Amino acid sequence: MSAGQNAALVARIIHHSVVDGPGNRAAVFLQGCNYHCSYCHNPETISVCCGCGTCVSMCPAGAISISDGRVIWDDEACTGCDTCIHVCPHLSSPRVRRLTAEQVMEEIRGDIPFIRGITVSGGECTLQRDFLVDLFTLAKEHKLTALLDSNGSYDYMADAELMNLCDGVMLDVKAFDTAVHKELTGRGSEPVIENARKLMAAGKLTEIRTVIVPGVLPSEETIAGIADVLKEFPGYETLRYKLIAYRNLGVREPYNTLFRSPSPEEMQDLKAFAEQKGFRNIVVI
Template sequence: MIGYIRNMIKNSAVDGPGNRFVVFLQGCQFNCLYCHNPETIKSVKLLTAEEASEVHTYSPEALVDMILPFKDYISGVTFSGGECTLQMEFLIAVCRLLKAEGIHILIDTNGHMSLAHLKTLEAHVDGFMLDLKALDSKIHKTLTGLDNKRVLENFIYLNAISKLYEIRTVIIPEFVDDQALIDWLSAHEGCNLRYKLIAFRNHGVKGEGKKLKPPSTAYMRSIENYAIQKGFKNIVLI
Protein backbone atom coordinates (compact mmCIF):
# COMPACT_ATOMS: atom_id res chain seq x y z
CA MET A 1 0.00 0.00 0.00
CA ILE A 2 1.39 3.39 -1.04
CA GLY A 3 0.44 6.92 -0.07
CA TYR A 4 1.18 10.04 -2.10
CA ILE A 5 2.48 12.92 -0.01
CA ARG A 6 2.91 16.44 -1.33
CA ASN A 7 4.59 17.98 1.68
CA MET A 8 5.22 17.68 5.40
CA ILE A 9 5.65 20.35 8.06
CA LYS A 10 7.40 19.12 11.16
CA ASN A 11 6.44 22.04 13.40
CA SER A 12 3.12 23.86 12.94
CA ALA A 13 1.16 25.96 15.44
CA VAL A 14 -1.82 26.63 13.12
CA ASP A 15 -3.02 23.13 12.20
CA GLY A 16 -4.62 22.11 15.46
CA PRO A 17 -3.78 22.47 19.16
CA GLY A 18 -0.15 22.71 20.20
CA ASN A 19 2.85 21.97 18.03
CA ARG A 20 1.89 19.55 15.26
CA PHE A 21 3.46 17.44 12.55
CA VAL A 22 1.38 18.06 9.40
CA VAL A 23 1.16 15.72 6.41
CA PHE A 24 -0.29 17.06 3.15
CA LEU A 25 -1.62 14.32 0.88
CA GLN A 26 -1.96 14.76 -2.88
CA GLY A 27 -5.36 15.03 -4.57
CA CYS A 28 -8.66 16.82 -3.92
CA GLN A 29 -12.14 16.35 -5.37
CA PHE A 30 -12.86 20.08 -4.92
CA ASN A 31 -11.43 22.74 -7.21
CA CYS A 32 -11.97 25.82 -5.08
CA LEU A 33 -11.87 29.23 -6.73
CA TYR A 34 -9.78 30.56 -3.86
CA CYS A 35 -7.47 27.57 -3.34
CA HIS A 36 -4.05 28.64 -2.08
CA ASN A 37 -2.58 25.15 -2.56
CA PRO A 38 -3.60 24.39 -6.17
CA GLU A 39 -0.62 22.08 -6.63
CA THR A 40 -2.33 19.59 -4.29
CA ILE A 41 -5.58 19.33 -6.29
CA LYS A 42 -4.70 16.96 -9.13
CA SER A 43 -4.75 13.23 -8.50
CA VAL A 44 -1.42 11.53 -9.05
CA LYS A 45 -2.66 10.00 -12.32
CA LEU A 46 -3.22 13.47 -13.80
CA LEU A 47 0.10 15.02 -12.84
CA THR A 48 2.71 15.86 -15.45
CA ALA A 49 6.12 14.27 -15.03
CA GLU A 50 7.45 17.54 -13.62
CA GLU A 51 4.55 17.84 -11.15
CA ALA A 52 4.86 14.20 -10.12
CA SER A 53 8.48 14.77 -9.17
CA GLU A 54 7.21 16.94 -6.29
CA VAL A 55 5.12 14.09 -4.84
CA HIS A 56 6.72 11.52 -2.57
CA THR A 57 5.52 7.97 -1.99
CA TYR A 58 5.45 6.24 1.39
CA SER A 59 4.18 3.01 2.81
CA PRO A 60 2.22 3.48 6.08
CA GLU A 61 5.18 2.09 8.01
CA ALA A 62 7.68 4.38 6.28
CA LEU A 63 5.59 7.48 6.97
CA VAL A 64 5.19 6.58 10.64
CA ASP A 65 8.95 6.02 10.84
CA MET A 66 9.35 9.62 9.59
CA ILE A 67 7.07 10.92 12.33
CA LEU A 68 8.17 8.91 15.37
CA PRO A 69 11.50 10.74 15.94
CA PHE A 70 9.40 13.87 16.63
CA LYS A 71 7.01 12.13 19.03
CA ASP A 72 8.39 13.77 22.17
CA TYR A 73 8.33 17.25 20.62
CA ILE A 74 4.85 17.43 19.08
CA SER A 75 1.29 17.56 20.39
CA GLY A 76 0.06 15.37 17.57
CA VAL A 77 -0.25 14.80 13.84
CA THR A 78 -2.64 16.56 11.46
CA PHE A 79 -3.46 15.09 8.04
CA SER A 80 -4.37 17.64 5.38
CA GLY A 81 -4.10 18.10 1.63
CA GLY A 82 -5.47 18.38 -0.91
CA GLU A 83 -8.09 16.18 0.65
CA CYS A 84 -6.43 13.51 2.73
CA THR A 85 -9.53 11.28 2.89
CA LEU A 86 -9.26 10.52 -0.83
CA GLN A 87 -6.45 8.16 0.16
CA MET A 88 -8.67 6.51 2.76
CA GLU A 89 -7.10 3.04 2.94
CA PHE A 90 -3.61 4.49 3.35
CA LEU A 91 -4.82 7.12 5.82
CA ILE A 92 -6.51 4.58 8.08
CA ALA A 93 -3.46 2.32 8.01
CA VAL A 94 -1.22 5.20 9.11
CA CYS A 95 -3.67 6.31 11.80
CA ARG A 96 -3.80 2.82 13.29
CA LEU A 97 -0.03 2.76 13.58
CA LEU A 98 0.10 6.25 15.11
CA LYS A 99 -2.62 5.45 17.66
CA ALA A 100 -0.66 2.38 18.71
CA GLU A 101 2.10 4.86 19.61
CA GLY A 102 -0.32 7.04 21.58
CA ILE A 103 -0.16 9.96 19.14
CA HIS A 104 -3.04 12.47 18.89
CA ILE A 105 -4.51 12.66 15.36
CA LEU A 106 -6.59 15.33 13.61
CA ILE A 107 -8.07 15.19 10.12
CA ASP A 108 -8.28 18.45 8.16
CA THR A 109 -11.06 17.82 5.62
CA ASN A 110 -13.53 19.39 3.22
CA GLY A 111 -16.09 16.87 4.48
CA HIS A 112 -17.02 15.48 1.08
CA MET A 113 -17.02 11.74 1.78
CA SER A 114 -19.66 9.09 2.35
CA LEU A 115 -20.96 8.72 5.88
CA ALA A 116 -19.83 5.08 5.82
CA HIS A 117 -16.24 6.12 5.09
CA LEU A 118 -16.42 8.84 7.74
CA LYS A 119 -17.61 6.38 10.38
CA THR A 120 -14.77 4.02 9.53
CA LEU A 121 -12.17 6.79 9.76
CA GLU A 122 -13.44 8.49 12.91
CA ALA A 123 -12.88 5.34 14.94
CA HIS A 124 -9.13 5.77 14.42
CA VAL A 125 -8.67 9.51 15.04
CA ASP A 126 -9.20 12.06 17.79
CA GLY A 127 -10.97 14.77 15.85
CA PHE A 128 -11.70 16.68 12.66
CA MET A 129 -11.18 20.19 11.35
CA LEU A 130 -14.02 20.80 8.89
CA ASP A 131 -14.37 23.45 6.17
CA LEU A 132 -17.88 24.84 5.70
CA LYS A 133 -17.74 27.00 2.61
CA ALA A 134 -21.39 27.94 1.97
CA LEU A 135 -24.89 26.88 2.98
CA ASP A 136 -26.42 27.37 -0.45
CA SER A 137 -25.68 24.29 -2.56
CA LYS A 138 -25.47 26.21 -5.84
CA ILE A 139 -23.00 28.71 -4.40
CA HIS A 140 -20.99 25.83 -2.95
CA LYS A 141 -20.88 24.18 -6.38
CA THR A 142 -19.73 27.44 -7.97
CA LEU A 143 -16.96 27.73 -5.38
CA THR A 144 -15.79 24.11 -5.41
CA GLY A 145 -17.28 22.25 -8.38
CA LEU A 146 -19.46 20.03 -6.14
CA ASP A 147 -22.52 20.46 -3.93
CA ASN A 148 -22.43 20.43 -0.13
CA LYS A 149 -24.96 17.71 0.78
CA ARG A 150 -22.36 15.35 2.22
CA VAL A 151 -20.51 18.18 3.96
CA LEU A 152 -23.58 19.29 5.91
CA GLU A 153 -24.60 15.72 6.75
CA ASN A 154 -21.09 14.95 8.00
CA PHE A 155 -21.05 18.10 10.12
CA ILE A 156 -24.22 16.94 11.87
CA TYR A 157 -22.77 13.47 12.48
CA LEU A 158 -19.37 14.64 13.74
CA ASN A 159 -20.88 17.26 16.00
CA ALA A 160 -23.29 14.71 17.48
CA ILE A 161 -20.40 12.43 18.48
CA SER A 162 -18.21 15.34 19.70
CA LYS A 163 -15.47 14.74 17.14
CA LEU A 164 -15.16 18.28 15.77
CA TYR A 165 -12.15 20.23 16.98
CA GLU A 166 -12.77 23.19 14.68
CA ILE A 167 -15.01 24.44 11.87
CA ARG A 168 -13.92 27.09 9.39
CA THR A 169 -15.45 29.41 6.81
CA VAL A 170 -13.73 31.65 4.28
CA ILE A 171 -15.59 34.98 4.33
CA ILE A 172 -16.41 36.34 0.88
CA PRO A 173 -18.69 39.42 0.94
CA GLU A 174 -21.45 39.71 -1.67
CA PHE A 175 -20.92 36.09 -2.71
CA VAL A 176 -21.46 33.77 0.26
CA ASP A 177 -24.34 34.41 2.66
CA ASP A 178 -22.28 34.03 5.82
CA GLN A 179 -25.20 34.92 8.10
CA ALA A 180 -27.33 32.13 6.63
CA LEU A 181 -24.53 29.62 7.31
CA ILE A 182 -24.13 30.90 10.87
CA ASP A 183 -27.91 30.61 11.39
CA TRP A 184 -27.80 26.99 10.18
CA LEU A 185 -24.84 26.12 12.38
CA SER A 186 -26.54 27.70 15.39
CA ALA A 187 -29.73 25.72 14.72
CA HIS A 188 -27.65 22.51 14.53
CA GLU A 189 -25.89 23.01 17.88
CA GLY A 190 -22.64 24.32 16.48
CA CYS A 191 -22.33 27.25 18.90
CA ASN A 192 -19.92 25.57 21.31
CA LEU A 193 -17.38 24.72 18.61
CA ARG A 194 -14.22 26.64 17.83
CA TYR A 195 -15.20 28.64 14.73
CA LYS A 196 -12.47 30.12 12.57
CA LEU A 197 -13.60 32.97 10.29
CA ILE A 198 -11.02 33.42 7.55
CA ALA A 199 -10.93 36.59 5.46
CA PHE A 200 -10.71 35.79 1.75
CA ARG A 201 -7.47 37.05 0.25
CA ASN A 202 -6.89 37.08 -3.49
CA HIS A 203 -3.11 37.02 -3.22
CA GLY A 204 -1.93 33.92 -5.04
CA VAL A 205 -5.43 33.08 -6.30
CA LYS A 206 -5.82 32.42 -10.01
CA GLY A 207 -8.59 32.54 -12.62
CA GLU A 208 -12.14 33.46 -11.62
CA GLY A 209 -11.14 33.57 -7.97
CA LYS A 210 -9.30 36.85 -8.61
CA LYS A 211 -12.68 38.51 -9.15
CA LEU A 212 -13.90 37.73 -5.64
CA LYS A 213 -13.91 40.64 -3.20
CA PRO A 214 -11.90 40.45 0.03
CA PRO A 215 -13.74 41.57 3.18
CA SER A 216 -12.85 44.72 5.08
CA THR A 217 -11.84 44.58 8.74
CA ALA A 218 -15.21 46.15 9.60
CA TYR A 219 -17.05 43.44 7.66
CA MET A 220 -15.13 40.69 9.47
CA ARG A 221 -16.02 42.25 12.80
CA SER A 222 -19.67 42.44 11.78
CA ILE A 223 -19.69 38.71 10.96
CA GLU A 224 -17.94 37.96 14.24
CA ASN A 225 -20.54 40.01 16.14
CA TYR A 226 -23.36 38.24 14.32
CA ALA A 227 -21.92 34.85 15.31
CA ILE A 228 -21.62 36.01 18.93
CA GLN A 229 -25.26 37.09 18.87
CA LYS A 230 -26.16 33.60 17.63
CA GLY A 231 -24.42 32.05 20.61
CA PHE A 232 -20.91 31.26 19.36
CA LYS A 233 -18.38 31.51 22.18
CA ASN A 234 -15.04 30.56 20.63
CA ILE A 235 -14.42 32.58 17.47
CA VAL A 236 -11.06 33.10 15.79
CA LEU A 237 -10.59 35.78 13.14
CA ILE A 238 -7.89 35.17 10.54
Protein backbone atom coordinates in the same frame (compact mmCIF):
# COMPACT_ATOMS: atom_id res chain seq x y z
CA MET B 1 -1.49 -3.44 16.20
CA SER B 2 0.60 -2.46 13.18
CA ALA B 3 -0.01 -0.44 10.07
CA GLY B 4 -0.36 -1.79 6.55
CA GLN B 5 1.53 -0.78 3.47
CA ASN B 6 -0.95 1.54 1.78
CA ALA B 7 0.94 4.40 0.17
CA ALA B 8 -0.45 7.88 -0.39
CA LEU B 9 0.54 10.78 -2.59
CA VAL B 10 2.03 13.24 -0.14
CA ALA B 11 2.30 16.86 -1.28
CA ARG B 12 4.21 18.02 1.80
CA ILE B 13 4.80 17.51 5.48
CA ILE B 14 4.95 20.39 7.95
CA HIS B 15 6.77 19.23 11.06
CA HIS B 16 5.39 21.83 13.47
CA SER B 17 2.13 23.63 12.83
CA VAL B 18 -0.02 25.60 15.25
CA VAL B 19 -2.78 26.35 12.70
CA ASP B 20 -3.80 22.79 11.83
CA GLY B 21 -5.66 21.89 14.99
CA PRO B 22 -5.08 22.22 18.73
CA GLY B 23 -1.51 22.42 20.01
CA ASN B 24 1.70 21.87 18.10
CA ARG B 25 1.07 19.29 15.39
CA ALA B 26 2.67 17.63 12.41
CA ALA B 27 0.57 18.35 9.33
CA VAL B 28 0.55 15.98 6.36
CA PHE B 29 -0.91 17.30 3.10
CA LEU B 30 -2.11 14.74 0.58
CA GLN B 31 -2.38 15.26 -3.16
CA GLY B 32 -5.69 15.16 -5.02
CA CYS B 33 -9.09 16.71 -4.35
CA ASN B 34 -12.66 16.04 -5.45
CA TYR B 35 -13.58 19.74 -5.19
CA HIS B 36 -12.30 22.44 -7.51
CA CYS B 37 -12.74 25.57 -5.43
CA SER B 38 -12.02 28.76 -7.31
CA TYR B 39 -10.47 30.34 -4.20
CA CYS B 40 -8.21 27.35 -3.40
CA HIS B 41 -4.98 28.56 -1.79
CA ASN B 42 -3.14 25.37 -2.77
CA PRO B 43 -4.44 24.69 -6.30
CA GLU B 44 -1.36 22.59 -7.08
CA THR B 45 -2.76 19.93 -4.72
CA ILE B 46 -6.03 19.48 -6.67
CA SER B 47 -4.93 17.01 -9.36
CA VAL B 48 -2.64 14.03 -9.59
CA CYS B 49 0.24 14.61 -12.04
CA CYS B 50 -0.51 13.16 -15.50
CA GLY B 51 3.14 13.19 -16.60
CA CYS B 52 2.59 15.74 -19.39
CA GLY B 53 6.20 16.95 -19.00
CA THR B 54 5.46 20.68 -19.25
CA CYS B 55 7.35 21.49 -16.05
CA VAL B 56 10.49 19.52 -16.93
CA SER B 57 12.25 22.06 -19.17
CA MET B 58 10.98 24.99 -17.08
CA CYS B 59 12.79 23.95 -13.90
CA PRO B 60 15.82 26.27 -13.56
CA ALA B 61 17.59 23.73 -11.34
CA GLY B 62 17.12 20.72 -13.64
CA ALA B 63 15.40 18.96 -10.76
CA ILE B 64 12.59 17.36 -12.80
CA SER B 65 12.80 14.55 -15.33
CA ILE B 66 10.41 12.09 -16.95
CA SER B 67 10.88 8.34 -17.09
CA ASP B 68 8.31 5.94 -18.55
CA GLY B 69 5.72 8.71 -18.51
CA ARG B 70 6.22 9.40 -14.83
CA VAL B 71 7.66 12.59 -13.47
CA ILE B 72 10.71 12.27 -11.22
CA TRP B 73 11.57 15.04 -8.77
CA ASP B 74 15.08 15.45 -7.38
CA ASP B 75 14.60 16.72 -3.85
CA GLU B 76 18.31 17.48 -3.43
CA ALA B 77 18.55 19.61 -6.57
CA CYS B 78 15.25 21.47 -6.00
CA THR B 79 15.63 25.06 -4.80
CA GLY B 80 11.93 25.47 -3.95
CA CYS B 81 11.38 28.27 -6.49
CA ASP B 82 7.80 27.07 -7.26
CA THR B 83 8.21 27.60 -11.03
CA CYS B 84 6.92 24.07 -11.64
CA ILE B 85 3.59 24.65 -9.91
CA HIS B 86 3.09 27.97 -11.71
CA VAL B 87 3.63 26.43 -15.14
CA CYS B 88 1.71 23.19 -14.53
CA PRO B 89 -1.45 23.37 -16.66
CA HIS B 90 -3.14 20.58 -14.66
CA LEU B 91 -3.31 21.99 -11.10
CA SER B 92 -0.61 19.58 -9.98
CA SER B 93 3.02 19.47 -8.90
CA PRO B 94 6.02 17.25 -9.61
CA ARG B 95 7.06 17.55 -5.94
CA VAL B 96 4.71 14.81 -4.74
CA ARG B 97 6.00 11.67 -3.10
CA ARG B 98 4.37 8.27 -2.74
CA LEU B 99 4.88 7.37 0.91
CA THR B 100 3.56 4.72 3.27
CA ALA B 101 2.41 5.64 6.76
CA GLU B 102 5.59 4.11 8.16
CA GLN B 103 7.69 6.34 5.93
CA VAL B 104 5.75 9.41 7.05
CA MET B 105 6.18 8.42 10.70
CA GLU B 106 9.88 7.93 10.10
CA GLU B 107 10.10 11.51 8.77
CA ILE B 108 8.39 12.96 11.83
CA ARG B 109 9.94 10.60 14.37
CA GLY B 110 12.21 13.31 15.78
CA ASP B 111 9.21 15.62 16.26
CA ILE B 112 7.15 13.19 18.31
CA PRO B 113 8.31 14.41 21.76
CA PHE B 114 7.33 17.96 20.79
CA ILE B 115 3.95 17.50 19.05
CA ARG B 116 0.50 16.72 20.39
CA GLY B 117 -0.67 14.97 17.28
CA ILE B 118 -0.93 14.60 13.54
CA THR B 119 -3.38 16.37 11.25
CA VAL B 120 -3.93 15.11 7.72
CA SER B 121 -5.10 17.66 5.20
CA GLY B 122 -4.99 18.10 1.44
CA GLY B 123 -6.20 18.21 -1.23
CA GLU B 124 -8.89 16.02 0.23
CA CYS B 125 -7.28 13.50 2.53
CA THR B 126 -10.20 11.03 2.68
CA LEU B 127 -9.62 10.14 -0.98
CA GLN B 128 -6.66 8.12 0.35
CA ARG B 129 -8.58 6.55 3.21
CA ASP B 130 -6.56 3.33 3.57
CA PHE B 131 -3.40 5.35 4.17
CA LEU B 132 -5.25 7.33 6.85
CA VAL B 133 -6.08 4.12 8.70
CA ASP B 134 -2.41 3.09 8.58
CA LEU B 135 -1.14 6.48 9.69
CA PHE B 136 -3.64 6.91 12.50
CA THR B 137 -2.88 3.38 13.72
CA LEU B 138 0.76 4.39 14.07
CA ALA B 139 -0.21 7.73 15.62
CA LYS B 140 -2.11 5.91 18.36
CA GLU B 141 0.86 3.63 19.00
CA HIS B 142 2.87 6.80 19.67
CA LYS B 143 0.10 8.32 21.87
CA LEU B 144 -0.53 11.10 19.34
CA THR B 145 -3.94 12.51 18.54
CA ALA B 146 -5.13 12.12 14.95
CA LEU B 147 -7.25 14.71 13.17
CA LEU B 148 -8.68 15.08 9.69
CA ASP B 149 -8.95 18.41 7.90
CA SER B 150 -11.61 17.62 5.34
CA ASN B 151 -14.05 19.17 2.86
CA GLY B 152 -17.11 17.29 4.13
CA SER B 153 -17.64 15.05 1.11
CA TYR B 154 -16.83 11.78 2.90
CA ASP B 155 -19.33 9.75 4.93
CA TYR B 156 -17.11 9.71 8.02
CA MET B 157 -19.46 8.04 10.46
CA ALA B 158 -20.08 5.15 8.05
CA ASP B 159 -16.38 4.32 8.31
CA ALA B 160 -16.09 2.88 11.82
CA GLU B 161 -12.52 1.66 11.36
CA LEU B 162 -11.27 5.13 10.47
CA MET B 163 -13.38 7.01 13.01
CA ASN B 164 -12.33 4.72 15.86
CA LEU B 165 -8.79 5.92 15.19
CA CYS B 166 -9.65 9.54 14.40
CA ASP B 167 -10.04 12.00 17.29
CA GLY B 168 -11.94 14.55 15.28
CA VAL B 169 -12.66 16.28 12.01
CA MET B 170 -11.98 19.89 11.17
CA LEU B 171 -14.80 20.42 8.71
CA ASP B 172 -14.89 22.98 5.90
CA VAL B 173 -18.31 24.54 5.54
CA LYS B 174 -17.67 26.62 2.48
CA ALA B 175 -21.29 27.68 1.97
CA PHE B 176 -24.56 26.59 3.54
CA ASP B 177 -26.68 27.22 0.46
CA THR B 178 -26.34 24.23 -1.82
CA ALA B 179 -26.43 26.23 -5.08
CA VAL B 180 -23.66 28.55 -3.84
CA HIS B 181 -21.65 25.55 -2.62
CA LYS B 182 -22.06 23.85 -5.98
CA GLU B 183 -20.99 26.92 -7.89
CA LEU B 184 -17.85 27.19 -5.75
CA THR B 185 -16.86 23.54 -5.46
CA GLY B 186 -18.77 21.64 -8.14
CA ARG B 187 -20.88 19.81 -5.49
CA GLY B 188 -23.85 20.67 -3.32
CA SER B 189 -23.66 21.34 0.43
CA GLU B 190 -26.07 18.61 1.63
CA PRO B 191 -23.40 15.98 2.51
CA VAL B 192 -21.34 18.60 4.34
CA ILE B 193 -24.26 19.75 6.46
CA GLU B 194 -25.31 16.19 7.19
CA ASN B 195 -21.73 15.37 8.19
CA ALA B 196 -21.61 18.37 10.53
CA ARG B 197 -24.73 17.02 12.25
CA LYS B 198 -23.48 13.42 12.47
CA LEU B 199 -19.98 14.35 13.62
CA MET B 200 -21.35 16.68 16.29
CA ALA B 201 -23.70 13.96 17.55
CA ALA B 202 -20.77 11.54 17.76
CA GLY B 203 -18.45 14.03 19.52
CA LYS B 204 -16.09 13.99 16.55
CA LEU B 205 -16.50 17.55 15.29
CA THR B 206 -13.34 19.42 16.29
CA GLU B 207 -13.79 22.62 14.33
CA ILE B 208 -15.87 24.30 11.62
CA ARG B 209 -13.99 26.38 9.06
CA THR B 210 -15.41 28.95 6.67
CA VAL B 211 -13.39 31.06 4.24
CA ILE B 212 -14.74 34.60 3.95
CA VAL B 213 -14.84 36.05 0.42
CA PRO B 214 -16.75 39.36 0.49
CA GLY B 215 -19.31 39.87 -2.26
CA VAL B 216 -18.92 36.28 -3.48
CA LEU B 217 -19.96 34.01 -0.62
CA PRO B 218 -22.91 34.79 1.70
CA SER B 219 -20.99 34.36 4.94
CA GLU B 220 -23.77 35.41 7.32
CA GLU B 221 -26.15 32.92 5.73
CA THR B 222 -23.54 30.17 6.15
CA ILE B 223 -22.88 31.01 9.81
CA ALA B 224 -26.61 31.25 10.57
CA GLY B 225 -27.34 28.01 8.73
CA ILE B 226 -24.72 25.96 10.50
CA ALA B 227 -25.75 27.45 13.86
CA ASP B 228 -29.32 26.32 13.23
CA VAL B 229 -28.11 22.79 12.47
CA LEU B 230 -25.81 22.50 15.49
CA LYS B 231 -27.77 24.29 18.19
CA GLU B 232 -29.78 21.17 19.00
CA PHE B 233 -26.59 19.60 20.38
CA PRO B 234 -25.33 20.36 23.88
CA GLY B 235 -21.99 22.17 23.83
CA TYR B 236 -22.29 23.66 20.37
CA GLU B 237 -21.48 27.10 21.82
CA THR B 238 -17.97 25.96 22.67
CA LEU B 239 -17.28 24.34 19.32
CA ARG B 240 -14.40 26.18 17.66
CA TYR B 241 -15.56 28.14 14.61
CA LYS B 242 -12.65 29.39 12.51
CA LEU B 243 -13.44 32.31 10.21
CA ILE B 244 -10.66 32.50 7.63
CA ALA B 245 -10.10 35.71 5.68
CA TYR B 246 -9.62 35.02 1.97
CA ARG B 247 -6.19 36.08 0.74
CA ASN B 248 -5.12 35.93 -2.87
CA LEU B 249 -1.67 34.48 -2.12
CA GLY B 250 -1.35 31.22 -4.04
CA VAL B 251 -4.79 31.52 -5.68
CA ARG B 252 -4.74 30.78 -9.42
CA GLU B 253 -5.66 33.18 -12.20
CA PRO B 254 -8.15 34.68 -12.92
CA TYR B 255 -9.64 34.24 -9.44
CA ASN B 256 -6.70 35.92 -7.72
CA THR B 257 -7.82 39.22 -9.25
CA LEU B 258 -11.58 38.61 -9.11
CA PHE B 259 -11.88 38.20 -5.35
CA ARG B 260 -10.90 40.61 -2.62
CA SER B 261 -9.82 40.02 0.97
CA PRO B 262 -12.16 41.12 3.76
CA SER B 263 -11.08 44.06 5.92
CA PRO B 264 -10.35 43.50 9.63
CA GLU B 265 -13.61 45.37 10.37
CA GLU B 266 -15.59 42.99 8.14
CA MET B 267 -14.05 40.02 9.95
CA GLN B 268 -14.91 41.50 13.35
CA ASP B 269 -18.49 42.14 12.19
CA LEU B 270 -18.78 38.49 11.17
CA LYS B 271 -17.32 37.39 14.48
CA ALA B 272 -19.97 39.48 16.27
CA PHE B 273 -22.64 37.91 14.04
CA ALA B 274 -21.40 34.40 14.90
CA GLU B 275 -21.56 35.33 18.60
CA GLN B 276 -25.17 36.47 18.12
CA LYS B 277 -25.84 33.01 16.69
CA GLY B 278 -24.50 31.41 19.85
CA PHE B 279 -20.90 30.54 19.02
CA ARG B 280 -18.50 31.41 21.84
CA ASN B 281 -15.25 29.94 20.58
CA ILE B 282 -14.57 31.91 17.42
CA VAL B 283 -11.13 32.23 15.89
CA VAL B 284 -10.54 34.87 13.21
CA ILE B 285 -7.49 34.46 11.01
